[in-house]
Amino acid sequence: MAAAPASAAGRAPVSAPIPARVWVAYAGLALLLALLPWLVGGVLGLGNAWLRTLNFAVLYVMLALGLNIVVGFAGLLDLGYIAFYAVGAYMYALLASPHFGLHLPAWAILPAGAALAGLFGVILGAPTLRLRGDYLAIVTLGFGEIVRIFLNNLNAPVNITNGPQGVSGIDPLAFFGVSLAKPVVVAGITLLPLAATYYVFLLLALGVVFVTLRLENSRIGRAWVAIREDEVAAKACGIDTRNIKLLAFAMGASFGGVAGGLFAGFQAFVSPESFSLMESVMVLCMVVLGGMGHIPGVILGAVLLSLLPEAFRYAAVPVQKYLFGHVVVDPESLRMLLFGLALILVMLYRPAGLWPSPLRKRELKRSGP
Amino acid sequence: MDIFIQQIINGLVLGSIYALVALGYTMVYGILGLINFAHGEVVMLGALTAYSTITGLLGLGVPLPLAALAGLAVAALLCMAVGYTVERIAYRPLRGAPRLAPLITAIGVSIVLQNGAMMVWGRNYHAFPNLVPERQYDVFGATITLLQVLTVLLAALTMAGLMLLVLRTKLGRAMRATAENPAIAQLMGVDVNRIVSLTFVLGSALAALAGLMVSANYSIAHYYMGFILGLKAFTAAVLGGIGNLAGAMVGGILLGLIESLGAGYIGDLTGGFFGSNYQDVFAFFVLIAVLVFRPSGLVGEKVAERA
Secondary structure: OOHHHHHHHHHHHOOOOOHHHHHHHHHHHHHHHHHHHHHHHHHHOOHHHHHHHHHHHHHHHHHHHHHHHHHHOOOOOOOOOOHHHHHHHHHHHHHHHHHOOOOHHHHHHHHHHHHHHHHHHHHHHHHHOOHHHHHHHHHHHHHHHHHHHHHHHHOOOOOOOOOHHHEOOOOEEOOOOEOOOOOEEEEEEOOOOHHHHHHHHHHHHHHHHOOEEEHHHHHHHHHHHHHHHHHHHHHHHOOOOHHHHHHHHHHHHHHHHHHHHHHHHHOOOOOOOOHHHHHHHHHHHHHHHHOOOHHHHHHHHHHHHHHHHHHHHHHHHHHHHHHHHHHHHHOOHHHHHHHHHHHHHHHHHOOOOOOOOOOHHHHHEEEEE | HHHHHHHHHHHHHHHHHHHHHHHHHHHHHHHHHOOOOOOOHHHHHHHHHHHHHHHHHHOOOOOHHHHHHHHHHHHHHHHHHHHHHHHHHHHHOOOOOHHHHHHHHHHHHHHHHHHHHHHHHHHEEEEEOOOOOOEEEEEEOOOHHHHHHHHHHHHHHHHHHHHHHHHOOOHHHHHHHHHHHHHHHHOOOOHHHHHHHHHHHHHHHHHHHHHHHHHHOOOEEEEOOHHHHHHHHHHHHHHHOOHHHHHHHHHHHHHHHHHHHHHHHHHHOOOOOOOOOHHHHHHHHHHHHHHOOOOOOOOOOOOOOOO
């Protein structure tokens, strides 16, 4: 089922007219996305916890798309991606909270956070340009850990990050004087804070999707893919591999920075705990599980992996009560166990991801027996 | 001066444990080119199994040395079984799949093992019993415990045994041939699948021993202990040159020394600005520096880049 639209997209060249049924599908999708908060909150009656989960899913879509630039397009395995998310989040937390007494507006911090994260991306990228594959993975992993450890310990002798306690009381996101912490009235409809946040996140995520889609088919995007496939050949074709790779790191990182800023504003609290290696791994799983380098696949992976553990969380207790009459195992560990099993099973049966890019599929077919 | 020697001793103990775990990573990497992310969890399983066996037997009145040996044996057997199963289920079907696919299953296995262990042993820290009488020796003004001496000795003996196995036996030759080129090794009559299984089993047995050592030295066993330990050991393997057995040992010892010396002196060096809580940063900084200036590791030969 998932493969059908992918092959359709693969066959259609960029300039070919888009068939009507695709437009209908897009319209349906847009309608679904627009009505989702009502569906979740009202029709399905799932309540605010799921709306929060939904918002996080959208954040993860942004993160996964950012990492997809580095891992999926440029083929650079990055295991410390969450560090950029952390940079963005702490940027927001420090500039808009009582911690330093600064309360800068979100529209100023978010781009600055993106820029700073991009700078960190270059700082990480520059010394690692010569490394490939697993060595790059371990260096990026070390980088991610270093950032986290610094966040954890920079509370003494000068208190910058407030250490393991984290920064709390962060200003809520506000755009054009409208705070997302209070109900927002748009055209006579009152949006609750979570729903309003959802729309803002969705808009930004759509922006990220648009940018990555345009990047993919651009000169730069093709240069990334060329480097991924064969760096030496790419260099021989006149691609400035050094700058293009740095650009991949910087762009991927800046998306992470924006998502981090949104996270801080949404959560009103950041602590180093949110930026552990496990989070980097999670985002990488989203990219790989969905289908590396294929934007719809990555979105699917991000949505699935952010919803799945929550679904397990809610299912764990009732299912056990139904089966055994009482709770046998700790639901928290059960849900992670099931999640791990799901990762293994998906990779065993679909090693190229749930929704791999048509290009990749063609390659696999050709090189197969 | 005595602090210096004390840190060297601590570093050697820590380093020999890292080295044992790093060997598991490096053997698998040398043969399959795969980062076995779940290896740290096998160490954790070894420690917790040993804990349960030893406390159980002690409760039955079994003498301590016997209980310790039984604990090691049970832990090693269980870890070997887990290592074998993991390879069969999660890695073997994916040979020849896109390179990141086995990495994801490895992460999945790691999550499963960790949470499985949490279900069995709970979230609490378990106080590991003392396996060796508490005896201390003075060395140049520093103290070394009997447990530390035994740890380093046992690790050294195990590693020597492994080197003998790999360099002197038929099995070892088959392993080296498989690492060199699996397809050609197969043509020469090596049962590659069996060698891969054996590599995992061997690495897991080392992990069990390392798990016992960590818990005995730090008196603690916990379901989450495998993660950071595995990370450090992998770092050690890369530091020495991954895929290279001697490299893993050198890298492990070196990382242990760097960590304990770094943690001991960083406060003095930076005028108290950075404390010993930056121990992990130190290790990773050294790792990055080594990789940037000598990407094939300290001992590793120049290898063609693996994409």
